[in-house]
Amino acid sequence: MQYTEMSKQELSQVKAELQKKYDDLKALGLNLNMARGKPSVDQLDLSMKLLDMLNSSSDMMSSTGMDCRNYGMADGLPEMRDIFSQMMGVEPENVIVGGNSSLNMMFDFISCCMTHGFPGCEPWAKQGHIKFLCPSPGYDRHFAVTEYFGMELITIPMLSTGPDMDMVEELVSQDASIKGIWCVPKYSNPLGITYSDETVRRFAALKPAAKDFRIMWDNAYCVHDLTDTPDQLLNLYEECKKTGNIDMPVIFASTSKISFPGAGVAAMAAGPSNLIVFREHLSFQTIGPDKLNQLRHVMFFKNIDGVREHMKLHRNLIAPKFETVLRYLRTELTGKGVASWTEPNGGYFISVDVMEGCAKRVVSLCKEAGVVLTGAGATYPYGKDPKDSNIRVAPTYPPVSELEQAMEIFCVCVQLAAAEKLLAK
Amino acid sequence: MQYTEMSKQELSQVKAELQKKYDDLKALGLNLNMARGKPSVDQLDLSMKLLDMLNSSSDMMSSTGMDCRNYGMADGLPEMRDIFSQMMGVEPENVIVGGNSSLNMMFDFISCCMTHGFPGCEPWAKQGHIKFLCPSPGYDRHFAVTEYFGMELITIPMLSTGPDMDMVEELVSQDASIKGIWCVPKYSNPLGITYSDETVRRFAALKPAAKDFRIMWDNAYCVHDLTDTPDQLLNLYEECKKTGNIDMPVIFASTSKISFPGAGVAAMAAGPSNLIVFREHLSFQTIGPDKLNQLRHVMFFKNIDGVREHMKLHRNLIAPKFETVLRYLRTELTGKGVASWTEPNGGYFISVDVMEGCAKRVVSLCKEAGVVLTGAGATYPYGKDPKDSNIRVAPTYPPVSELEQAMEIFCVCVQLAAAEKLLAK
Numbered sequence: 001m002q003y004t005e006m007s008k009q010e011l012s013q014v015k016a017e018l019q020k021k022y023d024d025l026k027a028l029g030l031n032l033n034m035a036r037g038k039p040s041v042d043q044l045d046l047s048m049k050l051l052d053m054l055n056s057s058s059d060m061m062s063s064t065g066m067d068c069r070n071y072g073m074a075d076g077l078p079e080m081r082d083i084f085s086q087m088m089g090v091e092p093e094n095v096i097v098g099g100n101s102s103l104n105m106m107f108d109f110i111s112c113c114m115t116h117g118f119p120g121c122e123p124w125a126k127q128g129h130i131k132f133l134c135p136s137p138g139y140d141r142h143f144a145v146t147e148y149f150g151m152e153l154i155t156i157p158m159l160s161t162g163p164d165m166d167m168v169e170e171l172v173s174q175d176a177s178i179k180g181i182w183c184v185p186k187y188s189n190p191l192g193i194t195y196s197d198e199t200v201r202r203f204a205a206l207k208p209a210a211k212d213f214r215i216m217w218d219n220a221y222c223v224h225d226l227t228d229t230p231d232q233l234l235n236l237y238e239e240c241k242k243t244g245n246i247d248m249p250v251i252f253a254s255t256s257k258i259s260f261p262g263a264g265v266a267a268m269a270a271g272p273s274n275l276i277v278f279r280e281h282l283s284f285q286t287i288g289p290d291k292l293n294q295l296r297h298v299m300f301f302k303n304i305d306g307v308r309e310h311m312k313l314h315r316n317l318i319a320p321k322f323e324t325v326l327r328y329l330r331t332e333l334t335g336k337g338v339a340s341w342t343e344p345n346g347g348y349f350i351s352v353d354v355m356e357g358c359a360k361r362v363v364s365l366c367k368e369a370g371v372v373l374t375g376a377g378a379t380y381p382y383g384k385d386p387k388d389s390n391i392r393v394a395p396t397y398p399p400v401s402e403l404e405q406a407m408e409i410f411c412v413c414v415q416l417a418a419a420e421k422l423l424a425k
Numbered sequence: 426m427q428y429t430e431m432s433k434q435e436l437s438q439v440k441a442e443l444q445k446k447y448d449d450l451k452a453l454g455l456n457l458n459m460a461r462g463k464p465s466v467d468q469l470d471l472s473m474k475l476l477d478m479l480n481s482s483s484d485m486m487s488s489t490g491m492d493c494r495n496y497g498m499a500d501g502l503p504e505m506r507d508i509f510s511q512m513m514g515v516e517p518e519n520v521i522v523g524g525n526s527s528l529n530m531m532f533d534f535i536s537c538c539m540t541h542g543f544p545g546c547e548p549w550a551k552q553g554h555i556k557f558l559c560p561s562p563g564y565d566r567h568f569a570v571t572e573y574f575g576m577e578l579i580t581i582p583m584l585s586t587g588p589d590m591d592m593v594e595e596l597v598s599q600d601a602s603i604k605g606i607w608c609v610p611k612y613s614n615p616l617g618i619t620y621s622d623e624t625v626r627r628f629a630a631l632k633p634a635a636k637d638f639r640i641m642w643d644n645a646y647c648v649h650d651l652t653d654t655p656d657q658l659l660n661l662y663e664e665c666k667k668t669g670n671i672d673m674p675v676i677f678a679s680t681s682k683i684s685f686p687g688a689g690v691a692a693m694a695a696g697p698s699n700l701i702v703f704r705e706h707l708s709f710q711t712i713g714p715d716k717l718n719q720l721r722h723v724m725f726f727k728n729i730d731g732v733r734e735h736m737k738l739h740r741n742l743i744a745p746k747f748e749t750v751l752r753y754l755r756t757e758l759t760g761k762g763v764a765s766w767t768e769p770n771g772g773y774f775i776s777v778d779v780m781e782g783c784a785k786r787v788v789s790l791c792k793e794a795g796v797v798l799t800g801a802g803a804t805y806p807y808g809k810d811p812k813d814s815n816i817r818v819a820p821t822y823p824p825v826s827e828l829e830q831a832m833e834i835f836c837v838c839v840q841l842a843a844a845e846k847l848l849a850k
Contacts, residue, residue: 069686069687260495
C-alpha cells in the first residue's frame with residue numbers, strides 16, 4: 001500500500017514498527033560504507049599479475065625503440081594509445097595517454113581553457129562571468145572542478161535518454177557565456193543510464209553561441225558492462241565529424257576501474273584544435289608520463305580484447321552486488337510510493353530517489369545506524385538537490401554480506417523518513 | 426698563446442689548421458648528442474631491481490593500513506614523504522609526494538598562483554602585467570613555464586655565489602609586480618655551482634614588495650654529488666623560519682635522476698600557507714598519486730641512506746664523463762682566451778662560455794659535424810643570450826668513447842668560431 005494513501009493511524013503504526021526495526025539494527029553497531037565508487041579488494045586482486053609484467057630482466061623498449069625508463073614521449077606509448085583508441089572510438093593519433101588520473105587530465109584541460117583558451121577566443125578567465133552545464137544528478141567531482149575555477153554551475157535535468165537536450169540546445173545557442181557541459185555518457189554517474197542515439201546526435205549538432213564551447217565527455221564506464229545486454233553508446237566523435245563540430249568534444253577514459261584506481265592509466269582524445277592547445281600546455285608541464293606503468297598495462301591487457309575479457313572478471317564480482325541492492329529495493333520498497341530507482345546495465349552506481357525532502361534525513365538515519373552513504377545533494381551543483389530526493393548508492397566496495405546488512409538498514413531508513421515526513425504534514 | 430694576441434697571419438694559419446681538422450672530423454659522419462641532461466642506459470640499469478620490489482604476491486598495504494592500489498592519500502605514502510623530507514630538509518608533514526615529474530608540480534603550482542593565488546592577494550592572472558626573475562644562465566624549462574603564463578622574464582646574472590643578490594634585493598623590494606624567482610640552488614643548471622651560505626641567507630631575508638612573492642627552489646640535484654668534496658647547501662627553509670618568511674620558499678625534488686626519469690617520484694615542500702592553497706588545488710585535481718610506484722621506491726631505497734648509497738653508483742658512472750669533458754677543455758682550450766668553463770662537484774652539466782658572439786656558431790658547427798648540443802641561448806630567458814656566449818654541455822648520456830669524439834669536435838669548433846670571429850673584425 002502506498003504510504004500517501006494511508007491514514008494517520010495506519011502510518012503511525014507503520015512508523016512505530018519501522019522505528020523498532022531501526023533501533024534493533026542500530027544496536028548492532030555496524031560500520032558499513034556505500035559512499036564512493038571504489039573497487040573492492042577482490043576486484044583489485046584481479047589485476048595483480050599486472051605487477052609481474054615488468055621485472056629487472058624485462059625489455060624496456062617500446063615498439064618505437066624508445067627506452068621507457070627515460071624522459072620523453074609526451075603522448076604516451078603507442079601501444080597504450082592503440083588500446084585507448086579502441087576504448088574511446090577515436091584514432092590513435094588523436095589520443096594522449098597520461099598519468100594515473102583522468103580527473104587530473106580533465107582538471108588540467110579546464111585549467112588550460114581558463115589561462116590560455118583557444119585561437120580566436122580570449123582565455124576563459126578573461127571572459128568575465130562564465131557558466132558550465134551540469135546534468136544532474138551527476139558526478140560531484142566534475143561539478144567541483146568548474147566551481148573551483150569560479151564558473152556558475154547550471155543544473156540540467158537528467159531524463160531517461162540523457163540530459164534534457166531541449167534545455168541544453170536552448171541555453172547553449174543563446175548564451176555565449178556558457179562554455180561547456182559535463183557528461184558521463186555511458187552508465188552515467190549516478191543514474192547508470194546511457195545517452196540515447198538521439199541525444200548523442202543532438203550533442204553533435206549543437207550550435208553553441210560560444211565558439212569555445214566544449215563537451216567534457218567522460219567515458220569512464222565505456223567497458224564496464226554488467227549484463228548480457230549491455231548498453232550501446234553512439235560514437236560522439238564520429239557524429240561530430242559529420243556535423244563539422246570536431247573541436248567540440250573532449251573525451252576521457254582511464255583504467256582506474258579496470259586495473260588499479262591508484263595506479264592505472266588515464267587518457268584523453270580530441271580533435272585537432274584541442275590537441276594543439278593541450279599539447280602546447282603539456283610541453284611546458286612535463287617531459288612525459290610514466291611510460292613503465294603504461295608498458296605494464298600493455299603487456300597485461302595486450303589489446304582491447306584483453307581489456308574486455310578482464311572486464312568479465314569484474315562483472316562476475318560486481319553484478320551480484322548490484323543484484324543484491326536491487327533485490328532489497330524491489331522487495332522492501334516496491335508499491336509503497338517511497339522511492340524509485342534505476343536498474344543499470346553497467347557502471348558503478350544505483351541511483352535512488354526517495355520521497356521529496358527526505359534524502360538528507362535518510363543519509364543521516366543511515367549514518368547513525370553505521371551505514372555511510374554519499375552525502376545527500378552531492379550529485380547536484382553546489383551540493384544542493386532542489387528536491388532533497390536523490391541518493392547515490394555505490395555497491396562495489398563492501399562484500400555481499402555487508403551489502404545485505406547495509407541495504408536492510410537503508411530500506412528501513414527510506415521508509416522511516418517517508419513516514420516521518422507524511423506524519424509531520 | 427691567446428688568440429687575441431695573434432697577428433692576422435698567425436690567426437689565418439691557425440684557422441686553416443682548425444678547418445682541416447674540422448673537415449676531417451665532419452667526414453666521419455658521426456651522430457652524437459650532448460644536448461639534454463638525460464641519464465645513460467648504464468645509469469638506468471642501476472635501478473632495475475626497483476622493478477622487482479612489487480609482484481603479484483606483494484603486500485599492498487602502506488604503514489597506515491591503506492591499500493596502495495586504491496584511491497586516496499593525496500599527500501603520498503608516509504614512508505616516501507619521510508625520504509623526501511630528509512632529501513629536502515623539511516618536516517614530513519610539509520611534504521607532498523606526487524607523480525613522476527617535479528616539473529609538473531612546479532607548473533601546477535604556478536598555474537594555481539595564476540588562477541587562485543593567495544589569501545589577501547588577487548590571483549596572479551588578475552594582477553595585470555607581472556614578472557619573474559630568471560637567474561641566467563639557468564634552466565630553460567623553468568623560464569618557459571612562466572613565459573607560457575605570460576609573465577615578463579627578467580634576467581638576473583649568475584655569480585660564483587649564486588644569483589646577483591644585490592640586484593635581486595633591489596628589484597624585489599621595489600617592484601610588487603615581481604612575483605618570484607627560479608632557483609636551482611645546488612649544482613645549478615647549467616653552471617653546476619651551489620649557492621653560498623650568504624646567498625641563501627639573503628634569500629631568506631628578502632623583503633619583497635609583493636606579499637605573494639615566491640622562491641621556486643628546485644633542489645633537483647640535492648644528492649647528486651660527483652666528488653669527495655661535495656658542495657654543502659644551507660637549508661633555505663630553516664633560514665626562512667628564522668626570518669619569518671616561511672611562506673616564501675616552495676621546494677621541489679624528484680627521483681628522476683636517482684631512479685628513472687620517466688617513472689620516478691616527485692615531491693614538493695612548503696610552509697603552511699602555500700600548502701593550504703596547493704592542497705585545495707590538489708583536492709579538485711586528483712584522487713591521489715600513483716602510490717604503487719611510491720611503494721616500489723620505498724622498498725628499493727628504504728631510507729635516505731639507501732638513496733645516498735645509490736647515488737654513489739651513479740657517481741661511478743658519471744664522474745669519469747665529467748672528467749673526460751674537463752680534460753678536453755683543459756687540454757685543448759687552456760690559455761687561448763677562447764673559452765672559460767665551470768668545474769662542478771655534482772649535478773648534470775658543465776657550462777662553457779665561448780668567445781662573445783660565438784655560441785650560436787659553435788653549436789651550428791658542431792651540429793654540421795654530427796654533435797648535437799643544447800641550443801645556444803637556451804639557458805637565457807626567451808632563448809636570447811645577450812653575449813651569445815654560453816653553451817651547456819651535458820655529459821651524462823653518451824658513453825665515454827662517444828663523449829671523447831664529441832668533445833674533440835666541440836673543442837675544434839670553439840677555436841674555429843673564435844678564429845673566424847677575430848678574422849672578421
